[in-house]
Amino acid sequence: MPQNKVEKGFELLDQCVTLMQGSLNSTFIDSYIEVAGNLVNNYQVQVQDGLPNAETATKLTELYTEFKNLDLAKEERRKVTQLVLLKGTMAEPLQPNHQLTPDSLGFLFVYLAEQLLGDDKRLTLLDLTAGMGNLMMTVMTNLELAGYKVWGTGVDVDDTLLTITALNSQILEQEIQLFHQDSLQNLLLEPSDFAIADLPIGYYPDDENAQNFVTGVAEGHSYAHHLLMEQSMAYVKGGGFGVFLVPSNFLETEQADKIKEWITDKVYLQGILQLPTALFKNKDSRKSIIIIQNHGEESRQAKEVLLADVPSLKDAQQMQQFFKEVSEWKNKNLN
Known part of the structure; x- marks a missing residue:
């Protein structure tokens, strides 16, 4: 069965956060904030003090482009962000x-x-x-x-x-x-x-x-x-x-x-x-x-x-x- 757009969007955004987390050695929440900030900033990877590294930045750029091209509707975008946050906060539980x-x-x-x-x-x-x-x-x-x-x-x-x-x-x-x-x-x-x-x-x-x-x-x-x-x-x-x-x-x-x-x-x-x-x-x-x-x-x-x-x-x-x-x-x- 082919993926629907929400499933594909979740897969892409989750990959982005996982890549960012590995590169920055940061928490899920901090990595999500970095990725979300990139999406808001016209899907541009922000590099500070060499992080994320060039290889990761290139991969993120590719994933951001693929995510943008899904052209998700507003409620689809909400579902995607919610699913990624839900998965991440289950792995790193919040109060x-x-x-x-x-x-x-x-x-x-x-x-x-x-x-x-x-x-x-x-x-x-x-x-x-x-x-x-x-x-x-x-x-x-x-x-x-x-x-x-x-x-x-x-x-x-x-x-x-x-x-x-x-x-x-x-x-x-x-x-x-x-x-x-x-x-x-x-x-x-x-x-x-x-x-x-x-x-x-x-x-x-x-x-x-x-x-x-x-x-x-x-x-x-x-x-x-x-x-x-x-x-x-x-x-x-x-x-x-x-x-x-x-x-x-x-x-x-x-x-x-x-x-x-x-x-x-x-x-x-x-x-x-x-x-x-x-x-x-x-x-x-x-x-x-x-x-x-x-x-x-x-x-x-x-x-x-x-x-x-x-x-x-x-x-x-x-x-x-x-x-x-x-x-x-x-x-x-x-x-």
Whole structure:
């Protein structure tokens, strides 16, 4: 069976990163950044202090030309970069909060965004936990395929991850503005239409700043994922939505009272979608997707909160039934 363009693109880009890594004797991430920078710089190999060596540079040039000539569409380019990053970070594991959001979950975010967005096809998208950008770019490229014009804003405290996002956004020719800072400090951002995040799980070390949030606890460290959800919705327009990946037990932890207070007073919790157990190593690591809506002139608490178990993502028939149920819920509760 002949290779499709994504498979060929993956093979070529993976060869490039492997060659670069061998020549520079560097980590996968640093080698990926070098290669991505070359692609952005008109497919030109950048040589510094004799590295990569002449033989490697010649081979890279040939591979870059072959990759360019594939003429990949935007979503094909995204899939290629994601597959290469996925392979590389499996060989050199990252901490859990830095790992890529898998496409299977990204496409659920896309579907929910299409259901929740109004008729306006012009959209500003916010991700305060941008990381390597795969979730944001999955949502952006696929909404564009559905006829939307999307502008993205991403924030992250990790400059290496943000460099990857910046380079990949240029490879994909996506309109994304990126900010390297603590997402929980004051942000000079205009309110967005829609927020997304694969929230990092853990504690936020700045206890003083955490006191500025409803979800901040009086003593000890506050949950970063609670604070980031609150901060995300603070930069979403009135009546706008946020879709977040959170621990399934987020309403049952020792800090649950604070997140419940925020939900009760400041926003509407419109939906909780329990993801399949097969996606997670154990029960304790299980996650859900939740739908939050800001108060606004036309927004209100849904008469019936969407509570659903997402079926196996490999079962097309069950997924179609799930999509039908979500659509029916939206028509009854949000229109």
